[in-house]
Amino acid sequence: MPGSIRLRSVLVGATAVALVATGCGGGDSGGDGGGSGVIRASWGDPQHPLEPANTNEVQGGKVLDMIFRGLKRYNPETGEAEDMMAESIETEDQRNFTVTIKDGWQFQDGTPVTADSYVDAWNYGAHLDNAQVASYFFQFIEGYDEVHPEEEGAEATADTLSGLEVTGEHTFEVRLSEPFALWPETLGYAAYAPLPQAFFEDHDAWLAKPVGNGPYQIDSYQRSQRMNLVRYDDYSGPDDARNDGVELRVYTDNNTAYTDLQAGNLDLIDDVPASQLKNARSDLGDRYINQPAGIIQTVSFPLYDDAWSGDDGVKLRQGLSMAINREEITQRIFQDTRTPASDFTSPVLGDAGGFQEGLCGEVCEYHPDRAKELIDEAGGLPGGRVTLSSNVDTGSHRQWLDAVCNSVNNALESENACTVNPVPTFADFRNQISNREMTGMFRTGWQMDYPLIQNFLQPLYYTDASSNDGGYSSEEFDALVDEANSADNEDDSVSLFQDAEQVLVDDLPAIPLWYQNGTAGYSERLRDVRLNPFSVPVFTDITVG
Amino acid sequence: MGRYVIRRLLQMIPVFIGATFLIFLMVYALGDPVAALFGDRGPDPATAAALRAEFNLDKPVWQQYVLYMGKIFTGDFGTAFNGEPVIDLMGRAFPISARLMLVALIFEVIIGITLGVITGLRRGRSLDTSVLVLTLVVIAIPTFVLGTTLQYFLGVEFGWIDPAVGPEGRIDELIVPGMILALVSLAYVTRLTRTSVAENIRADYIRTAVAKGLPRRRVTVRHLLRNSLIPVVTYLGADIGNLMAGAIVTERIFNIQGVGYQLFQGILRQNSPTVVGFVVVLVLIFLLANLLVDLLYAVLDPRIRYA
Numbered sequence: 026m027p028g029s030i031r032l033r034s035v036l037v038g039a040t041a042v043a044l045v046a047t048g049c050g051g052g053d054s055g056g057d058g059g060g061s062g063v064i065r066a067s068w069g070d071p072q073h074p075l076e077p078a079n080t081n082e083v084q085g086g087k088v089l090d091m092i093f094r095g096l097k098r099y100n101p102e103t104g105e106a107e108d109m110m111a112e113s114i115e116t117e118d119q120r121n122f123t124v125t126i127k128d129g130w131q132f133q134d135g136t137p138v139t140a141d142s143y144v145d146a147w148n149y150g151a152h153l154d155n156a157q158v159a160s161y162f163f164q165f166i167e168g169y170d171e172v173h174p175e176e177e178g179a180e181a182t183a184d185t186l187s188g189l190e191v192t193g194e195h196t197f198e199v200r201l202s203e204p205f206a207l208w209p210e211t212l213g214y215a216a217y218a219p220l221p222q223a224f225f226e227d228h229d230a231w232l233a234k235p236v237g238n239g240p241y242q243i244d245s246y247q248r249s250q251r252m253n254l255v256r257y258d259d260y261s262g263p264d265d266a267r268n269d270g271v272e273l274r275v276y277t278d279n280n281t282a283y284t285d286l287q288a289g290n291l292d293l294i295d296d297v298p299a300s301q302l303k304n305a306r307s308d309l310g311d312r313y314i315n316q317p318a319g320i321i322q323t324v325s326f327p328l329y330d331d332a333w334s335g336d337d338g339v340k341l342r343q344g345l346s347m348a349i350n351r352e353e354i355t356q357r358i359f360q361d362t363r364t365p366a367s368d369f370t371s372p373v374l375g376d377a378g379g380f381q382e383g384l385c386g387e388v389c390e391y392h393p394d395r396a397k398e399l400i401d402e403a404g405g406l407p408g409g410r411v412t413l414s415s416n417v418d419t420g421s422h423r424q425w426l427d428a429v430c431n432s433v434n435n436a437l438e439s440e441n442a443c444t445v446n447p448v449p450t451f452a453d454f455r456n457q458i459s460n461r462e463m464t465g466m467f468r469t470g471w472q473m474d475y476p477l478i479q480n481f482l483q484p485l486y487y488t489d490a491s492s493n494d495g496g497y498s499s500e501e502f503d504a505l506v507d508e509a510n511s512a513d514n515e516d517d518s519v520s521l522f523q524d525a526e527q528v529l530v531d532d533l534p535a536i537p538l539w540y541q542n543g544t545a546g547y548s549e550r551l552r553d554v555r556l557n558p559f560s561v562p563v564f565t566d567i568t569v570g
Numbered sequence: 571m572g573r574y575v576i577r578r579l580l581q582m583i584p585v586f587i588g589a590t591f592l593i594f595l596m597v598y599a600l601g602d603p604v605a606a607l608f609g610d611r612g613p614d615p616a617t618a619a620a621l622r623a624e625f626n627l628d629k630p631v632w633q634q635y636v637l638y639m640g641k642i643f644t645g646d647f648g649t650a651f652n653g654e655p656v657i658d659l660m661g662r663a664f665p666i667s668a669r670l671m672l673v674a675l676i677f678e679v680i681i682g683i684t685l686g687v688i689t690g691l692r693r694g695r696s697l698d699t700s701v702l703v704l705t706l707v708v709i710a711i712p713t714f715v716l717g718t719t720l721q722y723f724l725g726v727e728f729g730w731i732d733p734a735v736g737p738e739g740r741i742d743e744l745i746v747p748g749m750i751l752a753l754v755s756l757a758y759v760t761r762l763t764r765t766s767v768a769e770n771i772r773a774d775y776i777r778t779a780v781a782k783g784l785p786r787r788r789v790t791v792r793h794l795l796r797n798s799l800i801p802v803v804t805y806l807g808a809d810i811g812n813l814m815a816g817a818i819v820t821e822r823i824f825n826i827q828g829v830g831y832q833l834f835q836g837i838l839r840q841n842s843p844t845v846v847g848f849v850v851v852l853v854l855i856f857l858l859a860n861l862l863v864d865l866l867y868a869v870l871d872p873r874i875r876y877a
Binding site: 418 | 602604605606607610611612613614616618619620621624651652654658662718721722726729732734821822823824825826831832835838839840
């Protein structure tokens with residue numbers, strides 16, 4: 026609400042009178058969870074039914090993170106994968122792994138978590154017939170091709186992954202289709218969660234009220250309205266909930282959630298609306314969180330189009346990259362909730378994880394004169410102009426698209442060098458990209474699946490990888506990635522991935538724009554609120570009162 | 571009268587089929603929704619194909635339509651992408667929106683008509699002018715500005731209401747949102763009533779009624795109002811449908827999980843079963859409301875007869 030600050034100061038007097046008159050503050054008038062140790066948090070309607078391998082967005086992932094614990098868990102502070110249910114994950118060749126899980130864990134329905142709980146869940150998630158949107162997480166395991174053939178219309182020729190074998194009540198063997206040194210580090214992702222027998226026996230009932238093995242259990246769930254979670258008292262992990270529970274309320278508009286937070290009816294929002302970013306600091310003070318998340322925004326090019334390939338193409342892309350004033354855009358439009366990007370990963374990885382500030386060098390800096398030179402050397406923009414495409418139905422994409430194009434136009438001293446091509450819906454936009462119909466620049470955002478440098482490079486730039494939207498292909502890059510994956514230890518692997526990233530800087534198949542932050546705000550009732558690298562609140566740590 | 575009703579009901583069938591088919595085409599024209607389910611990642615062809623088959627998206631649009639309509643008559647409105655039957659979504663959303671609509675309608679009828687009659691009787695006086703200006707202001711300000719402003723002051727500054735309505739949508743929580751929703755229509759109702767009253771007050775039958783020495787109240791209510799209400803009732807009838815569907819903005823502001831919200835989600839996620847299902851019901855409500863209006867004409871003005 027623009028101008029609300031001024032209105033507010035005018036109304037301070039009137040408010041005071043009104044408060045005395047009504048005999049109550051704007052405080053706890055309606056919340057049923059209020060008063061006790063329950064956190065009232067905002068939520069969005071999950072896009073898919075809540076099951077581990079069928080969840081690829083934040084809202085569903087938030088719940089899975091509360092009710093499940095897998096083999097590994099990413100440290101909320103450092104992003105490092107640490108053993109959770111895993112006793113040990115051993116390998117000698119980076120390809121055959123022996124997984125031993127801890128004894129004594131149980132699901133919230135009282136059944137024990139065994140090796141079968143994992144193997145059955147993974148087989149379910151991988152199988153084509155179950156049409157799980159995150160089944161690609163199991164693609165590294167041998168036999169994935171048989172249970173989940175890639176081609177349209179193909180049918181599964183096996184029921185289970187041949188690379189999985191249960192060898193004891195608490196041990197199982199995993200054989201990958203090729204060496205992957207960082208594979209154990211990927212296991213903190215929710216798709217790898219174990220599932221109780223009840224999931225397979227009565228699937229619908231399980232979906233209506235999912236049962237996991239994590240620190241919270243679901244008390245009641247009204248789809249697309251609210252979910253009440255309570256602390257699971259028999260939880261076996263080290264990260265017990267320090268509060269009584271969480272009430273997740275679906276908000277259709279995060280502006281309303283923000284207003285509810287101000288009114289004292291809500292304790293926590295994990296996405297401050299763009300229109301309130303300006304006021305959040307003054308409204309909430311220290312209770313406003315703005316910290317890096319594992320999200321990078323880039324602009325990609327249709328490298329399958331002759332106009333953008335070859336040596337001239339590289340110069341064009343470098344020139345366009347230097348024509349974008351990232352500093353100004355992140356400050357003015359995003360109120361510093363974005364940080365100009367200088368590599369292809371994210372600061373949440375940390376230096377040890379492969380983040381390298383400034384790797385991209387002057388190519389990712391604003392040098393309008395050099396930009397113009399480079400583009401002139403390349404023979405000018407194809408057809409004299411370029412478009413920048415993105416869906417405009419969500420986020421505040423339209424604003425920055427205009428800003429980026431303006432920046433390019435200013436640098437090239439031409440009013441129509443860059444124009445925005447808005448695509449109405451996300452689905453339409455993704456379709457155009459998948460069908461390779463792009464002719465100019467287009468937005469490509471990437472939210473990490475797990476905090477690994479591999480995840481920022483391989484799915485996006487490896488030849489024919491699932492999210493290689495620009496159609497980039499480099500033998501040198503592919504070879505370095507392969508080498509990194511079969512490295513003997515994690516340090517070598519990370520350093521080889523960084524070498525591969527250097528290839529990207531030289532070829533510039535995509536322009537890094539900025540790293541995205543997570544934002545949150547909370548009420549005075551809460552203590553110890555922070556976001557993990559996925560920009561999801563660490564609910565277990567929050568104390569109330 | 572009975573035959574008229576039956577004829578009108580039969581006329582609904584082609585309108586119903588046409589409207590639903592158009593909606594179906596429009597949702598279909600938005601493109602393939604499956605790609606969006608995979609986020610920023612390119613979908614793997616096999617899973618995408620399996621999902622398309624599950625939602626019948628792999629068939630030509632006319633066939634999808636026939637399959638869909640066939641199921642509707644058995645009460646199966648399909649499944650939303652989050653795995654929930656659309657009929658369950660409707661079962662939750664429609665009662666909430668209906669309550670919201672009722673609140674809005676009551677505001678419109680009581681305040682709108684009262685104001686209209688008062689100003690119509692006092693045309694040109696200062697009260698009339700100020701109400702006219704006020705209605706103009708209300709019509710000119712977009713709903714979301716009024717909505718968010720009121721929400722902020724009543725909800726945050728004064729703490730009189732909860733800014734967000736709970737999932738149950740209790741009637742007391744719906745009063746402020748209902749008022750916001752009613753405001754624009756209320757202004758139109760006021761203006762319509764005013765004009766109509768002002769016109770009819772000079773009619774012969776009013777002069778006769780006054781000359782007969784009937785009490786002023788009886789003249790106003792029985793003679794003047796009854797004859798002036800026809801255009802207002804027409805408007806209100808059409809407005810019922812608008813209130814149900816057009817509440818998208820109000821429902822968003824106050825976090826009401828009604829029809830507007832579900833439609834909005836359905837469109838955003840290109841979920842044709844949700845969108846078409848809700849629209850089908852809205853079309854029915856619209857048609858029935860209009861039928862009701864036509865029947866009310868005869869009650870209000872006996873000269874109008876249906877054979």
